[in-house]
Amino acid sequence: MKKLDLVDLSITGLTDIQTFSLPVKTLFPDFTDLHLEELKLWDSSIVSNGLVHLTVRSWLIRHSGKIILIDGCVGANKERPHHPAWHRRSGLEWLNALSAEGLHPKDIDIVMCTHLHADHVGWNTCLENGVWVPTFPNAKYLCGRLEYDFWLKNYNDFDKHGAFADSILPIVEKGKMQLVDDGWELSEGLSVELGPGHTPGHLCLNAKAGAVFCGDVVHSLLQLKFPELSSAFCVNPKAASETRKKLLLRISETNDFLIPAHFPDPGWVKIKKTKIGYETVR
Secondary structure (H helix, E strand, C coil): CCEEEECCEEEEEEEEEEEEEEEHHHHCCCCCHHHHHHHCCCCCCCEECCEEEEEEEEEEEEECCEEEEECCCCCCCCCCCCCHHHCCCCCHHHHHHHHHCCCCHHHCCEEEECCCCHHHHHHHEEEECCEEEECCCCCEEEEEHHHHHHHHHHHHHHCCCCHHHHHHHHHHHCCCEEEECCCCEEECCEEEEECCCCCCCCEEEEECCCEEEEECCCCCCHHHHCCCCCCCCCCCHHHHHHHHHHHHHHHHHHCCEEEECCCCCCCCEEEEECCCCEEEEC
């Protein structure tokens, strides 16, 4: 696993699913023939045969003596019949990746949920004697207040996978969930920023050392070229597009690393503005 070291941060990706693919027009409903012409120029690891290829990963941060986990991927043993690839998985790849870092779930100090979709909260909990319990027994879990309130009121309508019930409520019931607001400091040099659209209370994590962990504000490298494209999973596609455009412009100016949840290996990029959208900087 590649590591990214930035001043006082050490960053490692923990892969849960190396590749899962979706038809490009399923993921991006506003995809047009103009976009289709552009696809012919893209690397097959990103898009091929009309499919967009994504990775599902968490980010492990070592900072000021703390072990921080950003997002919990799909997890293990979860009932996800609407998504067969996620249904009742063993999740060994993710556990092995954590172990390869010399870590056990009890070593995690903080778990930050960028948002509460099923592919970002699965490892929040594990099944013990038929009961969902916190996977990381010594960790404080963080979630945006707006995000939690939205799902608490609407999970019956929006949560077809049941992730709120099996991966969020057990954390709340154990008193381990802390709700945070825009600008809250996770630790010195790490602060959360509201990035609404994909979900109403989606959070990014800004690192002064030079990185932005942006969750699903950006799903695919295609959205660098076409920031206007929002995914089918965005609650508010227009707001998601505006959030993405602002973030990409800022990062192109600050030269920070952009670190989403679903980019191909290594998972982070730097970008520069072009006549149409943005491109990665090597």
